[in-house]
Amino acid sequence: xxxxxxxVPHDQDLLRRLKGQxxxxxxxxxxxxxxxxTDTDRHDLRLRGIWLKAGGALANVEVDESWRRCRVAxxxxxxxSYRVLRRRLGLLSGLRTRVYLxxxxxxxxxxxxxxxxxxxxxAVVIEQPVDWDALADLATYxxxxxxxxxxxxxxxxxxxxxxxxxxxDFGAIYFDDPKNLLHVDDQGRVALSHRELxxxxxxxxxxxxxxGLECVEAYQERIYGWQRHFLDADAxxxxxxWRICLGRYLGSGSSGCASFFEELLDLVEQYQARRGQGRLx
Amino acid sequence: xxxxxxxxxxxxxxxxxxxxxxxKQGSGRSMPLExxxxxxxxxxEHLRSSPEDRISLLWHGGEPxxxxxxxxxxxxxxxxxxxxxxxxxxxxxxxTNLTLFDESFVDVFRExxxxxxxxxxxxxxxxxxxxxxRDSTRYNEGFMRGLRVxxxxxxxxxxxxxVTQRSLRQPLETFHFLTNLSLEGAxxxxxxxxxxxxxxDVAITAEQFADFLGTLFEVWWKHRDRxxxxxxxxxxxxxxxxxxxxxxxxxxxxxxxxxxxxxxxGSTSQxxxxxxxxxxxxxxxxxxSLTDVLRxxxxxxxxxxxxxxxxxxxxxxxxxxxxxxxxxxxxxSQHRDFLHKSEWCEAKRGFIERYFExxxxxxxxxxxx
Numbered sequence: 001x002x003x004x005x006x007x008v009p010h011d012q013d014l015l016r017r018l019k020g021q022x023x024x025x026x027x028x029x030x031x032x033x034x035x036x037x038t039d040t041d042r043h044d045l046r047l048r049g050i051w052l053k054a055g056g057a058l059a060n061v062e063v064d065e066s067w068r069r070c071r072v073a074x075x076x077x078x079x080x081s082y083r084v085l086r087r088r089l090g091l092l093s094g095l096r097t098r099v100y101l102x103x104x105x106x107x108x109x110x111x112x113x114x115x116x117x118x119x120x121x122x123a124v125v126i127e128q129p130v131d132w133d134a135l136a137d138l139a140t141y142x143x144x145x146x147x148x149x150x151x152x153x154x155x156x157x158x159x160x161x162x163x164x165x166x167x168x169d170f171g172a173i174y175f176d177d178p179k180n181l182l183h184v185d186d187q188g189r190v191a192l193s194h195r196e197l198x199x200x201x202x203x204x205x206x207x208x209x210x211x212g213l214e215c216v217e218a219y220q221e222r223i224y225g226w227q228r229h230f231l232d233a234d235a236x237x238x239x240x241x242w243r244i245c246l247g248r249y250l251g252s253g254s255s256g257c258a259s260f261f262e263e264l265l266d267l268v269e270q271y272q273a274r275r276g277q278g279r280l281x
Numbered sequence: 282x283x284x285x286x287x288x289x290x291x292x293x294x295x296x297x298x299x300x301x302x303x304x305k306q307g308s309g310r311s312m313p314l315e316x317x318x319x320x321x322x323x324x325x326e327h328l329r330s331s332p333e334d335r336i337s338l339l340w341h342g343g344e345p346x347x348x349x350x351x352x353x354x355x356x357x358x359x360x361x362x363x364x365x366x367x368x369x370x371x372x373x374x375x376x377t378n379l380t381l382f383d384e385s386f387v388d389v390f391r392e393x394x395x396x397x398x399x400x401x402x403x404x405x406x407x408x409x410x411x412x413x414x415r416d417s418t419r420y421n422e423g424f425m426r427g428l429r430v431x432x433x434x435x436x437x438x439x440x441x442x443x444v445t446q447r448s449l450r451q452p453l454e455t456f457h458f459l460t461n462l463s464l465e466g467a468x469x470x471x472x473x474x475x476x477x478x479x480x481x482d483v484a485i486t487a488e489q490f491a492d493f494l495g496t497l498f499e500v501w502w503k504h505r506d507r508x509x510x511x512x513x514x515x516x517x518x519x520x521x522x523x524x525x526x527x528x529x530x531x532x533x534x535x536x537x538x539x540x541x542x543x544x545x546x547g548s549t550s551q552x553x554x555x556x557x558x559x560x561x562x563x564x565x566x567x568x569x570s571l572t573d574v575l576r577x578x579x580x581x582x583x584x585x586x587x588x589x590x591x592x593x594x595x596x597x598x599x600x601x602x603x604x605x606x607x608x609x610x611x612x613x614s615q616h617r618d619f620l621h622k623s624e625w626c627e628a629k630r631g632f633i634e635r636y637f638e639x640x641x642x643x644x645x646x647x648x649x650x
Contacts, residue, residue, distance in 0.1 A: 164507050165465045227425040230462055233404050238454040242461045269507065
C-alpha cells in the first residue's frame with residue numbers, strides 16, 4: 001500500500017492486484033465509465049477519478065447519468081458543434097466532469113471561456129503552440145470575472161492552493177504530480193509521469209515494489225527537480241513567475257511563458273485578496 | 282539578550298572570495314571540548330548572576346558543521362550537565378554553508394532547540410566554493426542537498442547574499458533568483474566588505490549599494506506580501522512606516538554590552554571582525570567570567586561613540602535613530618578609530634532619501650512617536 005494514488009489502465013488483472021489502493025483509471029472509451037465504477041467497487045479500490053482521453057469533439061461524447069458517481073477528466077480535441085452540445089449542457093455542467101482542451105487548437109482558449117461561462121468546469125492543456133496573450137486574457141476572465149461559472153484550470157487550482165511561502169505545483173491538474181500520483185501500465189510497471197510510461201521509462205518494475213519508492217534516486221531527483229533550475233542558473237531561476245510554474249515550460253520552445261506566469265501570479269494574489277475581503281461571488 | 286558568537290572552528294570547506302576568516306586564520310583551529318566546557322561554565326555563571334538575561338549562542342566559523350554531529354551532541358551534554366538550571370535561557374543559532382548538513386545533524390539540532398538555520402548563497406560562479414578555483418558547482422550541489430534535508434525535516438532557513446560588483450550587472454535577475462530560492466525572501470542583502478587591494482574587483486561603493494537596493498525596492502514594495510522578509514527592506518518598513526524600530530547589530534548602537542565573540546581558544550572580543558583585526562579583545566574565558574567580559578572597560582569607547590557622533594559627524598542627521606552611525610568596526614577600518622560614522626551610512630541615507638521615501642510616499646520623521 002502506498003500513499004500515492006495510482007493512475008492505471010482499465011485492466012481487470014491489474015485492478016485485482018491493487019485492492020484497497022487509491023486509483024485514477026485511465027481509458028479512452030466513454031462507454032466504459034459505468035463498467036469502471038463497477039470494477040473498482042468489486043476490487044475494493046478507492047476511485048479518485050477517471051481520466052478519459054476521448055479525443056474528437058466534446059459535442060460527440062455520449063455523457064450519461066452514471067458519470068455522476070465520480071470525477072471525470074475528459075480530454076477532447078475540440079468543442080465541436082455548439083448546436084449539438086447545447087442539448088447536453090445541463091447534464092454536463094451538473095456532473096463532476098472537467099473538460100480538457102489543448103492550446104494546440106487556437107480556438108480552444110475561446111471555447112474554454114464559452115464552456116466555463118455555461119457552467120462547465122474546464123482545464124487548458126498548455127502545449128505548443130501557445131498564444132500566451134490569449135491565455136492571459138482567459139486567466140483574467142477566470143480569476144477576476146464576477147459571474148458564476150465553471151472553474152478554469154490551472155488558474156483556479158493556483159487560486160485555491162497558492163501560498164506565497166511555498167512552491168505551488170499545478171501538475172496534479174494534468175496527472176503530472178509524482179509526489180502524489182504515479183503511473184502504472186498493464187504489466188504493473190511504475191513511472192513518474194504518463195509521458196515516461198509511454199516511453200517505457202519506468203522507475204519500478206512492479207507495483208509490489210512501491211514501498212521502496214523513496215529510495216529510488218530518479219524519484220528523489222524528480223521531487224527536487226526544481227533545484228536544477230538554480231544549479232543551472234537557467235532563465236526560469238530568475239523568472240518572477242517561477243514560484244507557480246516551477247520551470248514547467250523550459251525547453252519546450254516556448255517564449256512568452258515568463259510574462260504570462262508573472263501576470264498570472266499577480267492575478268492569483270488579487271483573487272486571494274478579493275476573496276479575503278469578501279468581494280467575490 | 283546577550284549574543285555569543287561562538288567561533289567553534291576557523292576551518293572551512295569553502296574558500297569564498299569575500300571571506301576574511303579563512304584568509305586570516307589559515308590554521309583552521311577548532312575549539313577543544315575542554316574550552317567549550319569552559320564556555321558553558323561561564324554561561325551558567327553569568328545567567329545565574331543575571332536572572333533577567335538570556336544567551337543566544339550563534340555557532341559560527343569557519344564552517345561549524347565541520348565539527349560533526351558528535352561535537353554538537355557533546356555540546357548538548359555539556360549544556361545539560363553544566364547549565365541544568367539555566368538552559369531554558371539559552372538558545373542556539375547556526376550559520377552554515379549547508380554543504381555538510383545531512384540527516385546526522387537533525388536530531389541533535391532539534392534537541393538544542395534549533396528550528397532554523399542561517400546560510401549563504403551566491404548565484405555568481407566562483408564566488409563561493411572549495412579550492413583555489415572556488416568550485417561553485419560543487420558548493421551549490423552540496424547546498425541543495427543540505428536544503429533537501431532542511432525541507433524534509435521542516436527546518437526554516439534564511440540566507441545572506443553578499444552584494445558585490447558582479448551583483449550590479451543584473452540586480453533584478455539576482456533578486457528574483459534569491460526570492461525564488463528562498464520563497465519568503467528570508468535573506469539579507471549585505472554589501473561586500475573588502476579591506477585589501479587584491480579583491481578590489483568585487484568591492485562596491487556606498488552609492489552603488491544604495492542604487493542596487495533602490496532598483497530592487499520598487500519591485501519589493503509592490504510585492505512585499507509575496508516575499509516579506511527581505512532585509513533591509515522589512516526592517517526599514519517596520520521602523521519607518523510601522524514606527525517599530527527593528528534594527529540589527531550594525532544599526533542599533535546597542536552592541537556595546539551585549540555581544541561577544543569567542544575564538545576556538547576561548548579568547549574573547551567584540552565580534553568576528555574585531556577578532557580578525559585583534560582589536561576590542563576582552564581576555565580569555567579561562568581567566569575571566571563572561572560577566573566581566575561583557576563589562577570590560579574597553580567597551581566604553583563604543584558607548585562613548587553613541588554620545589560623540591550625534592554632537593559631531595552625525596549632528597542634525599534625521600536618520601540617527603535608524604543607524605546610530607552604523608557599525609563601529611566599519612568606522613575603525615577607515616579611520617583606525619571608532620569615533621566616526623560608518624562610510625555605509627551614506628548607503629542607508631541615499632537609499633532612504635532617493636528610493637524608500639519616494640516609492641512609499643512616507644517621509645521618516647525622527648521626532649514622531
